[in-house]
Amino acid sequence: MWTNIQTQLYQVQPKQQYDKNGNAKRAGYHVTNRIAVKIRDLQKAGIMMAAIVETGATQVAGPDFEVDNPQKLEQESLKRAVEDARTKAQILAQAAGVTLGNVLTIQPLGGPVYPRPQPNRVMRTMAMDAAPAEESISAGEQTIQATVNVVFELK
Numbered sequence: 724m725w726t727n728i729q730t731q732l733y734q735v736q737p738k739q740q741y742d743k744n745g746n747a748k749r750a751g752y753h754v755t756n757r758i759a760v761k762i763r764d765l766q767k768a769g770i771m772m773a774a775i776v777e778t779g780a781t782q783v784a785g786p787d788f789e790v791d792n793p794q795k796l797e798q799e800s801l802k803r804a805v806e807d808a809r810t811k812a813q814i815l816a817q818a819a820g821v822t823l824g825n826v827l828t829i830q831p832l833g834g835p836v837y838p839r840p841q842p843n844r845v846m847r848t849m850a851m852d853a854a855p856a857e858e859s860i861s862a863g864e865q866t867i868q869a870t871v872n873v874v875f876e877l878k
Contacts (some may be wrong), residue, residue: 727760729756729760729761730756732756732757733752734756736754736755738751758875760769771864772786773805793867797867801831804831804871808873823875823878826875828872828874828877829871829872829874830873831871832870833877
């Protein structure tokens with residue numbers, strides 16, 4: 724299946740009306756049902772957003788793009804950061820006329836950085852009777868960065 728739907732908030736609040744003397748009387752309820760929809764097929768995202776509005780949604784926010792398996796990408800990013808540190812240390816050692824030795828310490832600095840692209844990040848409020856057109860959702864890319872501090876022995 725190409726979607727995953729999850730309830731994020733379900734809230735029922737009484738609506739009050741006040742008479743001319745300031746006395747409150749229950750006039751019904753206000754119900755909020757906030758859901759998150761994960762769509763794996765970006766080609767169908769616009770169709771899904773239009774369908775959500777057609778079924779009665781009055782506010783649509785997003786899209787937000789996420790990586791499905793960030794741990795694997797974090798590990799690869801850290802591996803590449805260490806390789807890059809070794810390459811730069813070898814260049815510096817060679818320029819200084821010494822030999823690069825063993826790694827003495829490795830320390831990741833902070834955590835991996837995930838810039839969150841948020842194209843068209845606006846809250847859309849739509850009238851119930853409006854016939855929404857299919858939204859155009861464009862693909863982008865995300866960069867995962869890792870920084871490490873590596874101390875090498877010099878010979």
